[in-house]
Amino acid sequence: MKAPLEGRHRWLTMPSTFAVIIGLLLAVAYAWVAIDFPVGTRLSLAVVLGVLAGVINFIGDGFEQRRLMPLRLIAEGTVSPTRPNLLGAARAVASVPELSFWLCCGFIAVGAITTAILWGFVAEVPLAIMLRVGFIGLAIAPITATLALLLTQRRARPLLKEIVAAGLPSSELHRGLPTSFVLRQRLVVFAAIAAATPLLLLVDLALARMRRLVDVLAVAKTESIPSLADQQHLEGVWPVVGLVALVLIVVSVSAWLSGSSLGQPLRELALETERLARGEHGEPPFIAAEYESLAASGALAGIETQLLSLLTPLGRAASSLGSTTHQLGATRGSSQRHALEAANGTTLELARSAKEIAASAQSVSEFARHTLDTAQSGRTSAEGFLAAMREVRRGNQAIADSVVRLNKRVQQVGRIIEFIDGIADKSDLLALNAELEGNKAGEVGRGFSLVAAEMRRLAESVMVSTREIGRLIEEIRDATNAAVMATEAGVKATDAGAALAQSVGAGLQKIVEFANQSSDAMQSISLATSQQQLGTDQLVGAMAEILRSTEASSAANAQMKSAHQHLLTLATDLKGTISTYEVRTEKEGAP
Amino acid sequence: MKRPVADAHGHLLFACGSSLYGVPADTASEVVNVPALTRVPGAPSHLLGVFAHRGEVLPVVDLSRLTGKPLEDTARRAVVVRTPRGAVALTATRVLGVSTLEGSFDRLGESGVHQHLRGPAHAEQGEVAVIDTQTFVEFLASAG
Amino acid sequence: MTASDHISGLVLCHAGGQRLAIPAQEVDAFEPAGEAARYAGAAFESDARAPADAKVLRHRELTLSVDRVEVFATPVPRLAVPSALSSSWGGALVCFVECAGELWPVVSLERLARGDGEAAR
Numbered sequence: 001m002k003a004p005l006e007g008r009h010r011w012l013t014m015p016s017t018f019a020v021i022i023g024l025l026l027a028v029a030y031a032w033v034a035i036d037f038p039v040g041t042r043l044s045l046a047v048v049l050g051v052l053a054g055v056i057n058f059i060g061d062g063f064e065q066r067r068l069m070p071l072r073l074i075a076e077g078t079v080s081p082t083r084p085n086l087l088g089a090a091r092a093v094a095s096v097p098e099l100s101f102w103l104c105c106g107f108i109a110v111g112a113i114t115t116a117i118l119w120g121f122v123a124e125v126p127l128a129i130m131l132r133v134g135f136i137g138l139a140i141a142p143i144t145a146t147l148a149l150l151l152t153q154r155r156a157r158p159l160l161k162e163i164v165a166a167g168l169p170s171s172e173l174h175r176g177l178p179t180s181f182v183l184r185q186r187l188v189v190f191a192a193i194a195a196a197t198p199l200l201l202l203v204d205l206a207l208a209r210m211r212r213l214v215d216v217l218a219v220a221k222t223e224s225i226p227s228l229a230d231q232q233h234l235e236g237v238w239p240v241v242g243l244v245a246l247v248l249i250v251v252s253v254s255a256w257l258s259g260s261s262l263g264q265p266l267r268e269l270a271l272e273t274e275r276l277a278r279g280e281h282g283e284p285p286f287i288a289a290e291y292e293s294l295a296a297s298g299a300l301a302g303i304e305t306q307l308l309s310l311l312t313p314l315g316r317a318a319s320s321l322g323s324t325t326h327q328l329g330a331t332r333g334s335s336q337r338h339a340l341e342a343a344n345g346t347t348l349e350l351a352r353s354a355k356e357i358a359a360s361a362q363s364v365s366e367f368a369r370h371t372l373d374t375a376q377s378g379r380t381s382a383e384g385f386l387a388a389m390r391e392v393r394r395g396n397q398a399i400a401d402s403v404v405r406l407n408k409r410v411q412q413v414g415r416i417i418e419f420i421d422g423i424a425d426k427s428d429l430l431a432l433n434a435e436l437e438g439n440k441a442g443e444v445g446r447g448f449s450l451v452a453a454e455m456r457r458l459a460e461s462v463m464v465s466t467r468e469i470g471r472l473i474e475e476i477r478d479a480t481n482a483a484v485m486a487t488e489a490g491v492k493a494t495d496a497g498a499a500l501a502q503s504v505g506a507g508l509q510k511i512v513e514f515a516n517q518s519s520d521a522m523q524s525i526s527l528a529t530s531q532q533q534l535g536t537d538q539l540v541g542a543m544a545e546i547l548r549s550t551e552a553s554s555a556a557n558a559q560m561k562s563a564h565q566h567l568l569t570l571a572t573d574l575k576g577t578i579s580t581y582e583v584r585t586e587k588e589g590a591p
Numbered sequence: 592m593k594r595p596v597a598d599a600h601g602h603l604l605f606a607c608g609s610s611l612y613g614v615p616a617d618t619a620s621e622v623v624n625v626p627a628l629t630r631v632p633g634a635p636s637h638l639l640g641v642f643a644h645r646g647e648v649l650p651v652v653d654l655s656r657l658t659g660k661p662l663e664d665t666a667r668r669a670v671v672v673r674t675p676r677g678a679v680a681l682t683a684t685r686v687l688g689v690s691t692l693e694g695s696f697d698r699l700g701e702s703g704v705h706q707h708l709r710g711p712a713h714a715e716q717g718e719v720a721v722i723d724t725q726t727f728v729e730f731l732a733s734a735g
Numbered sequence: 736m737t738a739s740d741h742i743s744g745l746v747l748c749h750a751g752g753q754r755l756a757i758p759a760q761e762v763d764a765f766e767p768a769g770e771a772a773r774y775a776g777a778a779f780e781s782d783a784r785a786p787a788d789a790k791v792l793r794h795r796e797l798t799l800s801v802d803r804v805e806v807f808a809t810p811v812p813r814l815a816v817p818s819a820l821s822s823s824w825g826g827a828l829v830c831f832v833e834c835a836g837e838l839w840p841v842v843s844l845e846r847l848a849r850g851d852g853e854a855a856r
Contacts, residue, residue: 633824677818
């Protein structure tokens with residue numbers, strides 16, 4: 001059988017080589033145009049450069065392959081693709097983009113200095129030119145390293161998904177990957193690099209031309225100075241323009257890559273939330289991302305798992321409610337009437353609470369479905385990035401506002417969770433009192449106490465789940481806040497954030513519009529609940545009246561029977577509500 | 592002095608802070624969430640206030656203030672205890688449920704509230720001080 | 736003639752952020768604020784001080800100052816004082832009533848005055 005992930009360790013490190021080649025070509029093109037080489041030294045520079053570049057690439061590739069050893073062992077079939085091994089490979093893969101960045105940066109910088117020194121001694125060039133060659137290499141290093149990081153990241157993400165498909169559950173992968181909230185810092189650094197690189201190169205070029213002009217004018221005769229000045233000004237204008245364009249293209253491509261790298265996981269997050277809203281549960285898929293976006297996707301996966309665990313005890317409670325009514329129905333005799341009276345009122349309240357919890361859970365999912373229905377239309381890729389840059393400047397503030405509004409909707413979800421938590425707390429209290437009554441009734445009340453104990457367990461597990469969901473909501477909120485701050489920092493320094501702003505902003509705007517529309521659903525929930533509470537009080541009062549006025553025990557038993565019938569129906573309804581959520585525990589299309 | 596305790600129906604156990612207490616289940620009427628309380632002028636510090644419940648006025652007593660180890664936050668739940676002398680709601684941070692107890696039921700102290708606590712009794716969850724509800728309610732009436 | 740389980744004619748008072756009520760028949764007079772009057776808020780929080788615009792109620796030699804007063808004429812049912820509170824404030828608590836959705840302790844100035852007299856002896 002073919003080993004999974006065959007050859008992937010090589011595939012992942014190809015982009016960094018490609019980036020180094022681009023950087024090298026840029027540096028050479030720049031040096032060719034901008035430096036006045038002494039005669040015959042260009043060739044020796046080319047030779048030294050070529051040799052050093054080959055050595056650097058070899059060493060750097062070696063470092064990367066060593067880091068990817070866990071992946072390579074699986075790919076070559078040396079170790080079996082068990083979960084711990086796959087997790088080790090995934091961690092290695094996730095760490096490679098940043099490793100590429102530092103390797104490229106460090107090695108190119110060292111290589112530039114070494115080239116300058118070696119070539120300087122071999123070709124005996126003046127110190128000034130040696131320094132300039134070294135300087136150009138140092139200036140190119142950061143942008144090349146950034147390009148290497150972004151291109152490697154584009155391959156690392158699908159590779160992580162392949163690892164999940166090879167047998168590592170995505171929830172385990174989320175737990176195993178380190179999370180770091182450094183998105184803002186990374187974007188600031190990137191902005192600095194994108195701004196500084198062209199700036200440094202152009203300043204160097206300008207100074208060099210100024211020096212050349214001064215040299216020429218210093219030895220010229222006075223009357224020929226104006227014409228000489230014009231001549232110098234025009235000389236070599238076209239290569240300079242071409243060079244400037246080349247540098248700007250490299251920077252712009254990096255900006256576009258950075259933008260789509262941020263936007264892609266957010267699109268996938270929206271899709272996954274849609275699926276969740278439709279009630280399709282199962283093992284959450286892995287959404288590849290970095291920094292805050294990874295934490296958000298991990299938080300979403302955690303919410304899916306928690307919802308699953310919330311629904312399972314509800315199903316159990318429905319079964320146990322149905323099965324223990326038989327015990328209650330078997331009681332007879334007027335001597336047990338007191339216990340029956342107390343049991344009847346509290347039983348109804350217990351059943352009502354369980355129904356409220358199920359109804360609220362349903363409302364939450366419907367709300368999510370309506371508000372995220374239009375996430376699909378937010379998918380526009382960043383085409384025409386140069387034109388988009390202008391629009392983004394204007395759109396930046398609108399994005400920050402949109403995400404703030406999104407945060408408010410997240411807060412509303414948080415309030416629903418609080419509401420569910422309140423119901424669970426009341427249920428716990430009711431179950432406590434039921435247990436007490438059951439205990440006082442002695443043998444007769446034993447089955448009743450069992451139901452009450454089960455209800456307490458249900459309420460406790462619901463409260464644990466709601467606490468967990470509340471914590472996860474906080475994580476998502478932090479992640480979106482970090483995204484706002486990172487966007488603002490990036491666009492202020494440079495137009496690099498243009499692509500991200502345009503594609504995400506349009507989608508978010510539509511999400512917010514639909515969120516406004518669905519606030520009606522929220523209001524009707526709270527209205528229905530308070531009406532239900534009123535109805536509960538009236539019903540309990542009416543029940544007490546009925547029982548008090550009845551003399552014959554057979555009449556009281558008849559009431560008890562109908563109440564138990566009601567309970568059975570409620571239990572069946574509850575089961576039916578649970579089963580509408582398709583809980584898929586098998587992975588689709590697993591081999 | 593050992594007093595045999597009628598344990599036929601068990602004790603309702605609850606925690607007030609780090610201490611566990613028990614009241615005989617026959618005297619425990621119900622468990623409630625502590626609502627907004629009305630303060631009473633000239634009441635002792637352990638009496639947090641009163642509230643109306645099913646047509647009667649119930650006083651709310653914080654055991655932790657009586658034992659001299661007051662809690663930082665107020666407890667959410669209260670256990671309503673009824674005796675022939677009167678009813679009182681005792682605050683609880685957590686109500687554990689009904690259990691049977693074993694152990695001794697001697698007086699745990701000679702002064703203050705400790706005269707009305709019996710034990711140490713043992714339950715699954717730890718050591719429990721059982722409240723002699725009759726004498727405790729009388730003690731509250733005279734301590735004001 | 737009101738039934739014995741109702742009470743009519745109450746002066747509803749606020750003092751130090753808390754509530755108490757006094758049977759209207761026991762109030763001999765309302766007086767302007769004075770230093771000598773005992774502040775009802777101190778019965779809730781011992782370091783509470785009367786505000787500048789406090790109202791003073793007089794019953795024989797006893798003066799009691801509060802923050803605000805309001806007269807309530809409608810008869811309301813009495814709620815018994817629980818035994819745990821029978822000796823609060825020297826036994827001055829008479830009963831509880833529910834007014835405007837809130838619970839009010841009803842305090843007798845007569846019993847307070849008598850209690851002061853006994854303490855002095």
